[in-house]
Amino acid sequence: MxxxxxxxxxxxxxxxxAIACAVGVIAFRNPVASAMNMALCFGFTAAVLFGMGAQFMGIVQLIVYAGAILVLFLFVVMMLDVKEEERFCKLPLFIGLMVASVFAGMVVYVSINLPGVQDITCPFARLCDNIGALAVTDTPAATACVQAPSALGGYLPELNSTAANLAANPGMTPESAAAATGYPDVKLLGKTLFTQYNIAFVILSFALLAGTVGAVALARKIRKD
Amino acid sequence: MTIPLAHYLIFSGILFSIGLAGVLIRKNILVVFMCLEMMLSAANISLVAFSRAQGTNGIPVYDAQVLSLFIVAIAAAEVSIGLALIVAMFRATRSVDSTSLNTLKD
Known part of the structure; x- marks a missing residue:
């Protein structure tokens, strides 16, 4: 509790x-200050991802966004020696903020009115509170329990490390799965990535290679001769 | 109890909207690009939240997390290309102001 x-x-x-730092990104005139605020924003976003139990995505957020992408941004800002802006806005400030606010209101409205989100005693939430104990004592009953229709939304279920350990290691008995501590997030994610999405993963690596070659081709100095 | 899904979606939507506002109002093309990255990471949050909400037996649906992993990788490729384009633009116009790209206009 x-x-x-x-x-x-x-x-x-x-x-x-995170929202405050995101406002800082667009409010500061100095691009270096914007980049620093973006680093903080990505750090806090990673913290939210950790809190959701997606540890691997949180680590990736820190390494790729706050590490690689931000350093690239800072490198370019320093290399180009960007001055602070004299005139701040390209559109009138009012129009830009109005469009963004209308969009935000729309998203919030849709999120609040998703089916099941208002329903506090959503069956999905209550199922997962006791399912860990049930998985140890009576596995078929637990399986039948989770196949009940789940509404989208409501409270996010508690992470069930027992069931997750059972799913990751088929040879494991329920007792040893319950005894094993920790949540095998990376293991389950890797299992999905390297079996179901293996071809997409390989194609993605070609996209990254094309990106690297393209960046070098675009940014090199063109000789006149 | 834990946090409702709606709050994660609202958080991600607000972050996305702030990025959209930055893309619309800022003139410095580097900051516009930073805001684009912020919008991508906001989309990641909502994907991960959906993967947690739709899971059975407390196990998240990992398809959504794989999709957000792909988004991160594509964002990295996109940043390298985009910053190379910005450097090329700076070489051509000596400015990173998005309103200075008006050769076709006048």
Whole structure:
């Protein structure tokens, strides 16, 4: 009870901080200050991802966004020696903010009105509270339980490390899965990535290679002779 | 209890809208590009939240997380190309102002 209250507070704190840093990105005139705010924003976003139990995505967010992409941005900002802007806006400020606000209102409206989001006693949420204990004592009953129709939304289920361990290691008995601590997030993600999406993964690596070659071809100095 | 899915979606939507506002109002093309990256990462949050919400037995649906992993990789490729284009633009016009690209206009 106490732990989940802490989790809740941490999510809201990091969400508000991330939004504040995102506002900082577009409010500062100095591009270096914008880049630093973007680093903080990505860090807080990674914290939100950690809180959701997606540890691998959080690490990737930190390494790729806050590490690689941000350093590239800072490198280019420093290399080009960008001055602070004299005139700030290309559109009138009012129009840009109005378009973005209308979009934000639309997204919030749709999110609130998703089916099941308002329903606090959503069956999905209550199922997953006891499913860990049930998976150990009575596996068929637990399987039947989770095949009940789940509405989209409601409360996010608690991470069930017992069931996840069972799914990752088919040879494991329910007892040893319950005894094993930790949530095999990377293992399950890797299983999906390298079996179901293997071809897409290989094609993606070609896209990255094309990106590297293209960046070198675009940014090199063209000789006149 | 844990946090409702709607709050994650609202958070991701607000982050996306702030990025959209930046793309619309900022003149410095580097900051516009930073805001594009922010919009991509906001989309990632909502994908991961959906993967958690739609999971059975407390196990997330990893297809959504694989999709957001692909988005991260494509974002990295896109940044390298885009920054190379910005450097080329700076060489041509000596400016990173998006309103300075008006050769076809006048």
């Amino acid at each position: 106490f732990e989940s209250a802490i989790c809740q507070i941490i999510f809201y704190v990091f969400a508000v901080l």
